[in-house]
Amino acid sequence: MLRREVSVRHAHSAVEPSRASKRIxxxxxxxxxxxxxxxxxxxxxxxxxxxxxxxxxxxVLLFEPSREGFCNLFFTHTRQTEEYIAAMPPATGVCxxxxxxxxxxxxxxxxxxxxxxxxxxxxxxxxxxxxxLGMTAAYAFSxxxxxxxxxxxxxxxxxxxxxxxxxxxxxxxxYRELGxxxxxxxxxxxxxxxxxxxxxxxxxxFIDEIPREYEEAALVDGYTRLQAFRKVVLPQAATxxxxxxxxxxxxxxxxxxxxxxxxxxxxxxxxxxxxxxIGEGGLDWPGVAAGTSLFLVPILVFTVLLxxxxxxxxxxxxxxx
Amino acid sequence: xSADGANGKGxxxxxxxxxxxERAAALTPAVLARRVRGLSDRTVAWLFISPTILxxxxxxxxxxxxTVKLSFTNYRANRxxxxxxGVGIDNYVRxxxxxxxxxxxxATAHFLFWTLxxxxxxxxxxxxxxxxxxxxHGFWATVILIPMMLSPAVVGNFWTFLYQPQxxxxxxxxxxxxxxxxxxxxxxxxxxxxxxxxxIVDTWMWTPYVALICLAGLRSIPGYIYEAAEVDRxxxxxxxxxxxxxxxxxxxxxxxxxRGIENFKMFxxxxxxxxxxxxxxxELASITLKREAFEKWRTGYSSAFAIILFVTVxxxxxxxxxxxxxxxxx
Numbered sequence: 287m288l289r290r291e292v293s294v295r296h297a298h299s300a301v302e303p304s305r306a307s308k309r310i311x312x313x314x315x316x317x318x319x320x321x322x323x324x325x326x327x328x329x330x331x332x333x334x335x336x337x338x339x340x341x342x343x344x345x346v347l348l349f350e351p352s353r354e355g356f357c358n359l360f361f362t363h364t365r366q367t368e369e370y371i372a373a374m375p376p377a378t379g380v381c382x383x384x385x386x387x388x389x390x391x392x393x394x395x396x397x398x399x400x401x402x403x404x405x406x407x408x409x410x411x412x413x414x415x416x417x418x419l420g421m422t423a424a425y426a427f428s429x430x431x432x433x434x435x436x437x438x439x440x441x442x443x444x445x446x447x448x449x450x451x452x453x454x455x456x457x458x459x460x461y462r463e464l465g466x467x468x469x470x471x472x473x474x475x476x477x478x479x480x481x482x483x484x485x486x487x488x489x490x491x492f493i494d495e496i497p498r499e500y501e502e503a504a505l506v507d508g509y510t511r512l513q514a515f516r517k518v519v520l521p522q523a524a525t526x527x528x529x530x531x532x533x534x535x536x537x538x539x540x541x542x543x544x545x546x547x548x549x550x551x552x553x554x555x556x557x558x559x560x561x562x563x564i565g566e567g568g569l570d571w572p573g574v575a576a577g578t579s580l581f582l583v584p585i586l587v588f589t590v591l592l593x594x595x596x597x598x599x600x601x602x603x604x605x606x607x
Numbered sequence: 608x609s610a611d612g613a614n615g616k617g618x619x620x621x622x623x624x625x626x627x628x629e630r631a632a633a634l635t636p637a638v639l640a641r642r643v644r645g646l647s648d649r650t651v652a653w654l655f656i657s658p659t660i661l662x663x664x665x666x667x668x669x670x671x672x673x674t675v676k677l678s679f680t681n682y683r684a685n686r687x688x689x690x691x692x693g694v695g696i697d698n699y700v701r702x703x704x705x706x707x708x709x710x711x712x713x714a715t716a717h718f719l720f721w722t723l724x725x726x727x728x729x730x731x732x733x734x735x736x737x738x739x740x741x742x743x744h745g746f747w748a749t750v751i752l753i754p755m756m757l758s759p760a761v762v763g764n765f766w767t768f769l770y771q772p773q774x775x776x777x778x779x780x781x782x783x784x785x786x787x788x789x790x791x792x793x794x795x796x797x798x799x800x801x802x803x804x805x806x807i808v809d810t811w812m813w814t815p816y817v818a819l820i821c822l823a824g825l826r827s828i829p830g831y832i833y834e835a836a837e838v839d840r841x842x843x844x845x846x847x848x849x850x851x852x853x854x855x856x857x858x859x860x861x862x863x864x865x866r867g868i869e870n871f872k873m874f875x876x877x878x879x880x881x882x883x884x885x886x887x888x889x890e891l892a893s894i895t896l897k898r899e900a901f902e903k904w905r906t907g908y909s910s911a912f913a914i915i916l917f918v919t920v921x922x923x924x925x926x927x928x929x930x931x932x933x934x935x936x937x
Contacts, residue, residue, distance in 0.1 A: 303739045311739035312747075318733060319750040322811060326753065328776050329765050341774045343789070419659045426655035430648050442659070445667040447920050449872040451896045452913030455906060456670030456677070459684060479666035482659055511651050542760030542875040543893075547901055561764040561879055571768055578761050589756045593749045597819055600755075604861060605823045 326582070332575035340571040355572025357381035359398050359563060359580075363390040398577060401559040405581075408470055408555055409538040412477035416534045417527060419478070420485025425515060427486065428493040429501075439486070443602065446483045450543040458548060470553045476544055481534040484602060488533065491603035492526025493519065529595035532588050539584065556581050671917075678910035685904040698911035708912065710887060711895040717802055718809070718891060719870050723863055725810045730817025731859060735851075737818065738825045748822075752815045759812065763879035766808045770794040770880075795881050801888045805877050809870065817862040824858025825851065857935045864927050871920050892916055 303311070332340050336352040363385050371391060377383040385392050423442075427435060457476060458467070466472030496519060504514040520527075546558040560577040563570055589596075597605055646654075678698050682691050702708055733751065737744050754762070769777045770793070778789035794804040828850065836846045874893035877883070883890035883898070890898075896916065900909035 308739050308741040311736035312741035312744075315733065315736045315741075315744070315747050315751070319747045322754060322815075323750060325765070325769055325776070325811070328769065332768070343774050343779070345774070345776055345779055419662065422655035423659040426652040430652035432652055432656065438656070438660070442663065444921065445663055447868055447872075447917070447924060448667070448671070449874070449893050449896065449913065449916055449920070451874055451893050451900065452674065452917055453667065453670055455684075455900050455910055455913060456673040457666070458901075459677075459906075460670060460673070475662070475666060479662055482662060486659065511646060511648060536756060540758035540760070542758065542879075546760075546878075547897070557758050557760045557875075560761060574764065574768070578765050581761060582757060585756050585758070586753065589753055590749065593745075593752070596752060597823055600816060601820060601861060601865065605820060605858065 329575050329582075330579050332571055333579045335572050335575075337570065337572055340575070352384070352572070353380055354384050355570075355576035357384050358396075358570050358573035359576045360396055361385075362393045362396050364393045365389060366391050396563075397554075397559060398556075398563075401554055401556045402580070404470065404553055405539060405555040405557075408473045408477060408553070409535050411470070411474040412481060412538045413531050413534040415474065415478040416481040416485045417489075417531050420482055420489050420530065421520075421523070421527060423482075423486050424489035424493055425519060428490050429498070439490075442483045442486050446480070450480075451547070454544060454547045457544075461548065468549045468552045468554075473544070473549065473553050473555070476548070477538045477541060480541075481537055484533060484537070484599075485530050487602040488530045488599060489523070489526060491598065491606065492523050492530075496522045525595075529592060529599065532592050533599040536585060536588055674910045674913055677907055678914050680907045682907045683904050684900075684906040694907065698908045699915070701908060702912045702915055707887065707890075707895060711890050711892050714802065714887070714889060715871065715873075715891045718806060718873065718889075719867060721803075721806045722809045722813070722870055723866060725806065726814050726817045726866060727859060727863060729810065729814045730862065731821045731855075733814065733818040734821035734825055737822055748819075752819060754812045755816045757812070759876040760879050762808065762812055763876035766804075766880055767795065770804060772796070796885060798885055798888050801881055801885055805880055805889050808876060808880060809873070812876070813866060813869075817859075817866065820858050820862040820865075821855060824855030827858070828854045857931060860927075860931045860934060864924065864931065867927070868920060868924055871916075871923075 331349075333355045334351040334353075335346075335349055336354050339346050339349045339352070340355075357380070361381055366389065368389065371386050371389065374386075374391065377386055382392055426432060427439060432438065461467040461469075461472050464472075466475070500518050500522065501514045504518045505511070509517065540557065541555070542557040545555045549555070549558070556577070560574060560581060563573045563577055592599065679693050679695065680691050681694050683689060737748055766777075769775050772778055772790050772793040775789075777794065778792070781787055781792075782789040792800060794800050794807075832850055832854075833846060836850060841849070872893055873891055874897065877889060877891055878894060878897070881889040883894040887895075893916075896909055896912055899905050899912060
């Protein structure tokens with residue numbers, strides 16, 4: 287017991303909080319954490335409810351899991367008469383059976399898969415481009431004497447202050463001229479231009495931490511600048527690059543304003559699509575919840591992966607641990 | 608390329624060369640090699656920076672200039688063939704004298720004030736408790752951080768479900784705690800409650816963000832200061848107000864700065880939760896801008912509004928950064 291106290295004291299040289307205050311703090315934090323996850327848990331639960339259970343009042347905690355939400359997410363349905371359904375060949379899948387129980391037939395696959403695929407392509411495409419451009423620019427800003435460096439860095443950051451809708455107006459016109467409206471390429475370029483400020487600032491912080499001596503030794507050994515960059519700096523910055531990439535991915539994955547204003551079909555991503563999943567009689571909550579849950583899973587994984595670098599990422603590298 | 612590049616001059620390719628670049632380097636004709644090798648640091652620097660600058664010029668600065676140009680015209684994007692003529696500063700005058708715009712600015716100010724206040728107080732408190740370093744605080748910190756990583760649009764959308772008067776979990780929880788019948792009020796349907804509905808969701812989502820930055824602030828305070836205060840018999844209360852708060856103030860201000868800029872631009876969450884309604888009670892600046900630009904298609908007018916918003920956020924941020932630097936250097 288005593289030894290633990292001592293070691294903790296070393297880890298944190300401040301006056302060690304008393305055990306009672308620790309217990310109070312733990313209670314408050316855990317209550318907050320549990321409370322703030324309730325909405326999320328509720329959405330995941332709703333994804334597995336039948337449409338009747340999803341709108342039951344008082345809300346039901348225990349229910350028979352249903353795949354209705356996911357069926358509604360992946361397929362579109364049409365209402366048919368009982369005679370029509372009776373005359374059809376026997377149901378082939380789970381979703382088919384669920385639909386027929388409600389007097390519907392499956393009309394075809396929904397747009398969810400292509401929208402999800404767009405999200406993946408656009409998020410990864412813009413992330414790759416942001417990290418590539420960001421890494422080279424950050425290296426140059428970190429290592430070379432660039433005239434007007436601080437102004438350029440501030441300029442890069444200030445592009446992030448524009449309200450997205452304000453940029454969307456001219457982008458809309460420009461893309462219409464260039465034929466980039468509603469294309470994946472257009473969205474990749476746009477998201478890259480938004481993410482590049484984060485990528486440059488974050489990566490510059492990571493590269494600043496790599497001692498210059500490593501590269502200088504390599505240069506003395508006859509490496510060129512580019513070789514030194516590739517063989518010495520890149521491996522050293524690997525963690526930083528991965529963290530930056532995940533931040534860019536999350537932004538592109540979550541982005542809504544540009545997506546809803548500039549895409550309508552071909553290049554539409556999941557965020558503008560999920561809210562308009564319409565079922566029989568208005569919004570289909572299990573379907574929306576299923577789409578939301580699937581959409582949030584990658585983010586949960588990323589959050590856990592990133593937890594050590596979160597602080598840096600959300601402050602553009604201004605605060606490091 | 609490597610086969611041509613050998614040219615008899617470079618050494619023959621090693622069967623298992625260490626890397627493609629090295630092999631390519633070995634195979635490059637001597638003259639070219641000297642030139643590549645001779646890339647001065649200056650050249651490398653510009654080679655590395657210019658793609659980023661070019662991209663930003665093309666996709667951010669050029670459109671910005673275009674917006675400025677459009678803001679002096681009567682252009683409407685849904686009528687590309689109509690005659691365009693300059694209208695001087697008319698658009699700016701109309702924006703600044705438009706009652707709807709001022710209503711939107713007021714709604715934005717209300718939203719900004721309450722979200723920043725609540726998030727700062729709650730976030731700092733959370734950080735303070737997390738800094739007690741109880742067992743498992745790392746795990747709980749990660750759990751707390753989840754909401755801020757989510758897509759604001761998707762969050763706004765699923766809160767419409769939680770806010771449903773008949774079936775929503777929020778109304779049920781309110782009835783459970785306060786006894787007010789769940790179907791007697793509607794968070795997003797009532798004029799009085801709607802502004803608070805967006806404040807609640809934003810606070811739920813972003814309090815962890817402020818907490819995380821404040822936590823870094825608390826941990827940056829060296830322990831010996833507290834030890835010295837203990838020696839001086841300063842009470843815990845006094846230590847809190849004379850050490851903890853002032854020394855983490857730059858971090859709190861940084862968090863407020865980032866949240867302030869983000870919430871001034873707020874669009875996605877509110878667009879899906881209330882879409883500015885009921886009436887225009889939650890119509891924040893960005894929502895008004897969207898209506899003018901993409902629903903009424905008054906492109907010239909909305910460009911002027913966009914420029915005014917940008918100048919405002921940029922100006923406020925600059926003033927704030929100066930204050931932040933003054934606090935930091937103290």
